[in-house]
Amino acid sequence: MVVDHRSRDTVSMSMSNEKTLLPSSSAPYRVEQSDKESNWFSKNRKSIGVLFGLFLILQHFVISPYLLDFWEENSFKHGHGHGNRKSSCEQAEPIYPKNHNVSSIVEGQKDRIVNWLSGAVRVPTEVYDVMGEIGEDERWDVFYKFSEYLETSFPRVHQHLKRTRVITHALVFEWEGSDPSLKPLLLTGHQDVVPVLPATRALWTHDPFGGEYDGEFIWGRGSSDDKSGVIGILSAIELLLESGDFTPTRSVILAFGCDEETGGKVGASHLGQWIEEKYGKDSIAILVDEGNELEEAWGQLFAAPAVGEKGYMDLELKVETLGGHSSVPPQHTGIGYIALLIAALEKHPHEPHLNVESPLVNYLACGADNSPEFPKHLKKSVYKVEDSLSSKNGKVDRKALKELEDWWIEGSYKDGTLPKGTGRALVGTTQAVDIIDGGLKVNALPENVVAIVNHRISLASSVAELQQQLVDVIYPVAHKLNLEVEAFGKEIQFHECHMHGAKDITGPKAGKVILNVAHNMTLDPAPVSPFTVDSAAWRVLSGTVKGVYATRPEAKSSKEEAEKTIIMAPSISTGNTDTRHYWNLTRNIYRFAYLVEAKKTNHNNIHTIDEHLPANAFVEQVRWFANFIVNVDESRDI
Numbered sequence: 178m179v180v181d182h183r184s185r186d187t188v189s190m191s192m193s194n195e196k197t198l199l200p201s202s203s204a205p206y207r208v209e210q211s212d213k214e215s216n217w218f219s220k221n222r223k224s225i226g227v228l229f230g231l232f233l234i235l236q237h238f239v240i241s242p243y244l245l246d247f248w249e250e251n252s253f254k255h256g257h258g259h260g261n262r263k264s265s266c267e268q269a270e271p272i273y274p275k276n277h278n279v280s281s282i283v284e285g286q287k288d289r290i291v292n293w294l295s296g297a298v299r300v301p302t303e304v305y306d307v308m309g310e311i312g313e314d315e316r317w318d319v320f321y322k323f324s325e326y327l328e329t330s331f332p333r334v335h336q337h338l339k340r341t342r343v344i345t346h347a348l349v350f351e352w353e354g355s356d357p358s359l360k361p362l363l364l365t366g367h368q369d370v371v372p373v374l375p376a377t378r379a380l381w382t383h384d385p386f387g388g389e390y391d392g393e394f395i396w397g398r399g400s401s402d403d404k405s406g407v408i409g410i411l412s413a414i415e416l417l418l419e420s421g422d423f424t425p426t427r428s429v430i431l432a433f434g435c436d437e438e439t440g441g442k443v444g445a446s447h448l449g450q451w452i453e454e455k456y457g458k459d460s461i462a463i464l465v466d467e468g469n470e471l472e473e474a475w476g477q478l479f480a481a482p483a484v485g486e487k488g489y490m491d492l493e494l495k496v497e498t499l500g501g502h503s504s505v506p507p508q509h510t511g512i513g514y515i516a517l518l519i520a521a522l523e524k525h526p527h528e529p530h531l532n533v534e535s536p537l538v539n540y541l542a543c544g545a546d547n548s549p550e551f552p553k554h555l556k557k558s559v560y561k562v563e564d565s566l567s568s569k570n571g572k573v574d575r576k577a578l579k580e581l582e583d584w585w586i587e588g589s590y591k592d593g594t595l596p597k598g599t600g601r602a603l604v605g606t607t608q609a610v611d612i613i614d615g616g617l618k619v620n621a622l623p624e625n626v627v628a629i630v631n632h633r634i635s636l637a638s639s640v641a642e643l644q645q646q647l648v649d650v651i652y653p654v655a656h657k658l659n660l661e662v663e664a665f666g667k668e669i670q671f672h673e674c675h676m677h678g679a680k681d682i683t684g685p686k687a688g689k690v691i692l693n694v695a696h697n698m699t700l701d702p703a704p705v706s707p708f709t710v711d712s713a714a715w716r717v718l719s720g721t722v723k724g725v726y727a728t729r730p731e732a733k734s735s736k737e738e739a740e741k742t743i744i745m746a747p748s749i750s751t752g753n754t755d756t757r758h759y760w761n762l763t764r765n766i767y768r769f770a771y772l773v774e775a776k777k778t779n780h781n782n783i784h785t786i787d788e789h790l791p792a793n794a795f796v797e798q799v800r801w802f803a804n805f806i807v808n809v810d811e812s813r814d815i
């Protein structure tokens with residue numbers, strides 16, 4: 178729905194700049210300034226032409242590429258040349274638990290780990306958009322079965338950790354550490370899954386609630402989203418307890434919601450409150466929730482946790498007009514008016530904007546520093562931005578930053594890095610007109626027409642700014658149509674809107690446009706969590722990813738695999754997880770799953786048919802959780 182009016186191609190831009198700059202500096206026009214020179218020039222025109230042609234050929238094929246390479250080698254290689262550029266993507270060192278051989282706890286445990294997840298998939302914890310109260314709507318009761326399943330599967334967890342039923346089905350587990358002065362680690366996930374539509378059930382290769390394991394994959398709804406998270410955490414703790422080798426110094430808290438898929442109104446919102454009441458604001462060292470998996474980009478493997486989430490608002494756009502008989506209609510009915518207003522919205526999509534502070538700038542910096550197939554022109558722009566930031570005045574190179582913005586909006590799709598619309602959705606506020614309702618009878622004019630427009634708000638914007646933008650687009654159109662406007666509880670007056678050259682229209686109005694927040698819920702973009710090595714939280718997250726990657730089974734069996742690296746980069750999420758209810762608990766919120774990239778193994782299919790997860794990837798995720806728990810425990814700087 179979002180129309181992109183820009184089509185600037187950064188590749189051809191920079192190429193044409195170089196081409197027009199170089200020949201013009203090679204002096205031909207200066208000759209016209211003197212007659213003598215002019216005579217000499219006309220006599221020797223032919224040979225000069227030949228020489229100049231030769232120069233151009235030489236310049237194009239020999240000098241230019243050489244100069245470009247030289248320039249790149251010397252000024253664009255990280256840490257060389259200019260020397261004062263500070264890379265935005267400094268990497269942390271791998272971290273290995275000092276006092277415990279944590280990785281050994283998963284050895285020989287694959288069958289048990291797979292069974293734990295399979296069994297969890299077999300309990301169909303589906304939640305629906307509209308649910309009654311717990312205790313009244315019996316669809317909630319399946320969660321009792323799920324918590325019973327957890328009790329029997331993870332006896333040591335239930336013996337050593339204190340479980341509290343916050344709001345019946347929202348569970349907190351507390352593993353008390355010996356040093357109360359250390360902030361606890363919080364690991365979160367959700368027990369609920371999106372429903373399997375009855376119409377699609379026959380399309381599944383395996384029973385969606387069978388939890389089947391075919392020797393390679395675990396199949397079924399929730400196998401990936403997010404029972405892998407909940408069961409991954411519990412498996413890691415059960416195995417740590419079983420090893421008898423580890424007792425926490427720092428408390429570990431687990432919080433498992435029961436309605437993440439419908440916004441966490443019942444589960445996570447109460448879990449967040451409960452933890453805040455007991456432990457206080459900003460009481461948590463670091464929080465890891467479900468989120469981005471490992472992914473390959475430009476020939477390099479990345480772990481890119483979401484350090485921020487976009488905001489959210491559904492707009493209810495309503496047009497009220499007088500009814501009447503269709504045989505004597507006005508020029509526009511309510512449906513005609515709303516069509517014009519929707520057309521105006523789609524004609525003025527929200528301008529995407531990339532801030533220099535955005536994690537997406539760092540994401541590109543990480544690509545530029547580490548990915549063999551990273552586009553050269555983009556690398557130049559990234560380094561220009563970094564150079565400008567580390568220059569004396571520290572003023573950002575706006576032109577280069579614009580090139581990065583353009584890459585997210587257009588280039589990322591054109592060069593095949595991202596599917597169409599994805600890059601734009603990451604850097605801007607999106608709008609999607611999803612629902613429309615109006616008109617009941619063919620001979621009656623519609624009196625009330627309503628459209629619902631979904632918005633995901635850019636990290637650089639806010640709910641308030643979005644509401645103002647909507648008024649700015651809607652008011653002038655409504656005014657021309659002689660419609661009153663009420664926006665977010667306030668009548669909008671003509672003099673409040675800067676409409677150049679327009680005159681106020683007095684007299685009776687043709688109807689009214691009302692803008693409101695639908696579903697009674699707005700969400701500003703999430704605060705951005707730290708994502709550089711200056712942050713202890715980012716270092717322990719990065720260090721664990723690197724340590725676990727370096728000790729993966731493949732690295733032991735092949736030298737080539739052992740030499741491969743994983744790069745940590747920040748990313749953002751266009752959707753929202755339960756973490757929206759945990760903002761008060763810590764600044765250090767990371768939405769991340771140590772799972773091999775979905776595209777590579779063709780696994781996942783979350784929210785649709787054939788959701789599944791490779792068993793080996795899941796075992797590695799359990800190993801990651803165990804290492805992370807111990808690494809955070811041993812860290813003293815968060």
Ligand SMILES: [Zn+2]
Pocket residue numbers: 367402403437467
């Ligand atoms: Zn999920």
